[in-house]
Amino acid sequence: MQIVSTIKEVREIVKEWKKQDLSVGYVPTMGYLHEGHASLIKAARKGNEKVVVSIFVNPMQFGPTEDLASYPRDLEKDARLCEAEGVDLIFHPEPEEMYDESFCSFTDINGLSNALCGLSRPIHFRGVCTVLNKFFNIIQPDRAYFGQKDAQQAAIVKQFVKDLNIPVEIIRCPIIREEDGLAKSSRNTYLSQEERQAALCLSKAIFLGQDMVKNGETDAKKVTEAMIGRIKEEPMADIEYVKAVNGLTMQDVSVIKAPTLVAMAVRIGSTRLIDNFVVE
Ligand code: AMP
Numbered sequence: 001m002q003i004v005s006t007i008k009e010v011r012e013i014v015k016e017w018k019k020q021d022l023s024v025g026y027v028p029t030m031g032y033l034h035e036g037h038a039s040l041i042k043a044a045r046k047g048n049e050k051v052v053v054s055i056f057v058n059p060m061q062f063g064p065t066e067d068l069a070s071y072p073r074d075l076e077k078d079a080r081l082c083e084a085e086g087v088d089l090i091f092h093p094e095p096e097e098m099y100d101e102s103f104c105s106f107t108d109i110n111g112l113s114n115a116l117c118g119l120s121r122p123i124h125f126r127g128v129c130t131v132l133n134k135f136f137n138i139i140q141p142d143r144a145y146f147g148q149k150d151a152q153q154a155a156i157v158k159q160f161v162k163d164l165n166i167p168v169e170i171i172r173c174p175i176i177r178e179e180d181g182l183a184k185s186s187r188n189t190y191l192s193q194e195e196r197q198a199a200l201c202l203s204k205a206i207f208l209g210q211d212m213v214k215n216g217e218t219d220a221k222k223v224t225e226a227m228i229g230r231i232k233e234e235p236m237a238d239i240e241y242v243k244a245v246n247g248l249t250m251q252d253v254s255v256i257k258a259p260t261l262v263a264m265a266v267r268i269g270s271t272r273l274i275d276n277f278v279v280e
Pocket of ligand 1: 149
């Protein structure tokens with residue numbers, strides 16, 4: 001496994017692979033890797049001859065009051081996980097490598113980003129799409145792998161590669177959870193022991209909503225209100241949103257039917273956590 005930090009090195013390595021007609025799978029991450037990331041890498045490993053993982057805490061997708069400086073980082077541990085999963089190349093650029101002083105071009109997406117997380121994080125998806133557009137151009141992967149954990153992000157990426165005719169197939173992978181249900185996240189490390197326990201209100205609400213839908217409930221209001229009720233049983237939880245939307249357009253729906261996405265963002269102390277389920 002190689003670890004490189006410059007665009008030039010990535011281009012040279014990928015050029016050699018392409019000469020040999022090898023397919024390239026790509027997993028974008030911000031590092032501090034866990035089994036959620038590993039599941040994407042496994043899928044990429046299965047579907048491609050070469051696998052690239054980027055590890056980059058992208059400053060452009062963090063708002064001024066967000067956790068850019070404190071975001072957890074551990075390249076050595078990440079490299080061990082990648083090595084064990086059979087990754088061929090880690091691209092770990094510094095911010096200056098990705099954005100030089102003259103940088104002024106952005107990839108923006110309307111509509112899908114003006115809902116759910118986009119409302120409280122207005123510049124987030126512009127930052128995500130811009131950096132991914134750059135990574136897609138640098139790595140030129142055949143396939144890129146995204147977690148359903150960030151459902152809105154996956155939907156936005158699918159839309160922008162279609163709109164901009166970027167020749168990459170976007171593949172979504174299911175949410176990986178801790179044994180007790182909490183969705184795995186690099187941000188879970190912010191939680192104190194007490195908060196970690198409180199954070200279970202998210203997955204409990206998700207499972208409740210899922211059960212209601214499985215048992216035939218299609219009224220979005222009834223489902224989201226029951227989920228909100230469950231979260232409110234936890235005094236440490238502060239709800240940002242619990243919504244049922246169309247999984248493609250992110251517009252609110254009143255009737256739950258495929259492809260409805262039921263998504264939430266909840267603060268536990270100062271940690272913002274997200275979770276969701278999809279009706280298929
Ligand atoms: P991040 O490093 O948080 O930017 O995440 C990188 C990728 O890993 C994104 O596509 C996430 O959706 C995905 N991911 C993060 N957590 C999980 C999880 N618990 N299950 C599945 N995918 C995940």
